[in-house]
Amino acid sequence: MNGVHDMGGMDGFGKVEPEPNEPVFHEEWESRVLAMVRAMGAAGAFNIDTSRFYREMIPPHVYLSSSYYKKWFLGLEEMLIEKGYLTREEVAAGHAMQPAKALKHGKFDLGQVERIMVRGKFARPAPAPAKFKIGDKVRAKNIHPATHTRLPRYVRGHVGIVELNHGCHVFPDSAAMELGENPQWLYTVVFEGRDLWGADGDPTSKVSIDAFEPYLDPA
Amino acid sequence: MSDHHHHHDHDHSELSETELRVRALETILTEKGYVEPTALDAIIQAYETRIGPHNGARVVAKAWSDPAFKEALLEDGSKAIGTLGHVSRVGDHLVVIENTPQRHNMVVCTLCSCYPWEMLGLPPVWYKAAPYRSRAVKDPRGVLADFGVEVAKDVEIRVWDSTAETRFLVLPMRPAGTEGWSEEQLAELVTRDSMIGTGFPKAPGAPS
Numbered sequence: 001m002n003g004v005h006d007m008g009g010m011d012g013f014g015k016v017e018p019e020p021n022e023p024v025f026h027e028e029w030e031s032r033v034l035a036m037v038r039a040m041g042a043a044g045a046f047n048i049d050t051s052r053f054y055r056e057m058i059p060p061h062v063y064l065s066s067s068y069y070k071k072w073f074l075g076l077e078e079m080l081i082e083k084g085y086l087t088r089e090e091v092a093a094g095h096a097m098q099p100a101k102a103l104k105h106g107k108f109d110l111g112q113v114e115r116i117m118v119r120g121k122f123a124r125p126a127p128a129p130a131k132f133k134i135g136d137k138v139r140a141k142n143i144h145p146a147t148h149t150r151l152p153r154y155v156r157g158h159v160g161i162v163e164l165n166h167g168c169h170v171f172p173d174s175a176a177m178e179l180g181e182n183p184q185w186l187y188t189v190v191f192e193g194r195d196l197w198g199a200d201g202d203p204t205s206k207v208s209i210d211a212f213e214p215y216l217d218p219a
Numbered sequence: 220m221s222d223h224h225h226h227h228d229h230d231h232s233e234l235s236e237t238e239l240r241v242r243a244l245e246t247i248l249t250e251k252g253y254v255e256p257t258a259l260d261a262i263i264q265a266y267e268t269r270i271g272p273h274n275g276a277r278v279v280a281k282a283w284s285d286p287a288f289k290e291a292l293l294e295d296g297s298k299a300i301g302t303l304g305h306v307s308r309v310g311d312h313l314v315v316i317e318n319t320p321q322r323h324n325m326v327v328c329t330l331c332s333c334y335p336w337e338m339l340g341l342p343p344v345w346y347k348a349a350p351y352r353s354r355a356v357k358d359p360r361g362v363l364a365d366f367g368v369e370v371a372k373d374v375e376i377r378v379w380d381s382t383a384e385t386r387f388l389v390l391p392m393r394p395a396g397t398e399g400w401s402e403e404q405l406a407e408l409v410t411r412d413s414m415i416g417t418g419f420p421k422a423p424g425a426p427s
Contacts (some may be wrong), residue, residue: 005331005332006329007293007352007353008327008330008353008355008356008357008380009353009357010349010353011353011354012355013349013350015350015365016350016351016354016365017345017350017365018343018350018366018412019344019345022367024267024340024341026224026344027238028238029237029238029241029242031267031351032241032259033241034266034341035258035260035262035263036244036248036254037257038250038262039253039254039255039259040254043254045253048376048384050389052330052331064349068348070237073240073241073244074265076244076277077244085251085253086251088248091244091247094246094247094399095246095250096246096250096251098254107252107253108253108255108258109255109257109258110261110337112258113261113262113265116262117265117270117337118310118337119310119311119336119337119384119386120311122312122384123311125251150330150382150383151382152330152382154300154357157220157260157381164314166312166385169312169383170365170384171288173337176227186383188379188385190347190377192276194355196356197357198235202358202359202376204373204374204375204376205359205360205375205376205378206375206376206378207356207377207380208378208380210380210381210383210385211382211383214382
């Protein structure tokens with residue numbers, strides 16, 4: 001979706017402000033939110049792409065004025081309600097009132113913690129040969145799906161070069177909507193800064209994205 | 220965000236609306252039998268203690284010291300790091316990108332906050348915030364200037380937007396004047412930002 005989360009190339013947000021000696025968490029609740037998101041994802045309540053989509057659906061004015069973990073919290077709460085793991089009445093009451101919905105991988109307990117310390121695997125067997133090879137010229141499609149996509153707006157319509165082939169991976173556009181993994185070839189595609197940003201762009205800069213095959217046409 | 224930290228034993232009257240909502244959610248998830256609070260504690264403890272940039276620093280220091288390891292690391296980051304028992308375990312799809320005198324690499328996630336957690340820990344606020352995510356791809360030298368970092372005009376700046384489940388770790392250039400240093404000494408020079416590409420390693424003898 002063409003949401004406010006798709007920030008590449010936007011102006012007006014000001015300087016980057018690094019915080020010296022930044023703590024891992026600024027407030028205790030942030031750590032609880034992180035842990036709940038990881039735990040409920042590992043228990044099978046949702047996949048990573050669905051959780052990203054729910055953050056993207058936060059209204060723009062709320063998204064821009066919320067801290068990072070506040071966005072995580074808002075996305076988590078709404079997603080768990082919509083997927084039937086809790087109800088709005090329970091959220092309002094602050095207590096469970098309805099029977100639990102079964103989790104695909106069961107309750108997240110202490111014995112599950114170590115397995116989430118390593119990222120999940122996203123590579124899948126290839127359903128078809130790759131359409132592109134390293135060095136090929138490709139054009140990012142001019143597409144504007146209203147659902148989740150990982151093709152940022154700032155590359156759409158532009159021509160780049162295939163630099164790496166990462167094999168076939170779970171396709172987020174399908175997985176986010178719970179339409180299956182639909183594995184697709186994944187490439188690093190590199191664009192010239194001036195092709196993306198025009199004559200005023202930095203001539204010494206190049207930008208790459210990781211693009212799934214359905215995002216690309218031959219050029 | 221407020222400057223003071225709240226703890227579990229405070230009165231509800233002192234808690235913000237967000238804190239109350241987060242607590243309520245955890246209560247519901249616990250009562251419904253979805254999660255065990257001690258398991259949440261263990262996740263938090265891991266990110267506060269075990270998983271941080273020291274993991275990436277060990278990998279970088281090893282690559283600076285061992286040419287065969289460096290070659291393997293650039294070929295397949297996940298596989299090469301998997302051979303180092305003492306470093307945090309790493310998942311698939313880690314790509315290590317080398318800074319050279321001709322090219323400076325910088326990593327961003329314009330769409331959300333993708334970051335190599337296992338190597339660097341949880342990302343800092345600036346990495347996840349709008350100024351970095353919006354400008355890194357359009358004005359990378361301007362962003363580097365915000366960090367007080369200047370890269371020579373004839374060096375290519377390559378920005379890697381992490382738009383999939385691949386994760387990128389920058390291998391910075393080894394500082395001059397470190398000949399004969401041990402991996403442990405070298406690791407002390409490797410900063411988090413030097414592995415994101417928004418900084419350089421510390422110079423030998425510089426205050427830490």
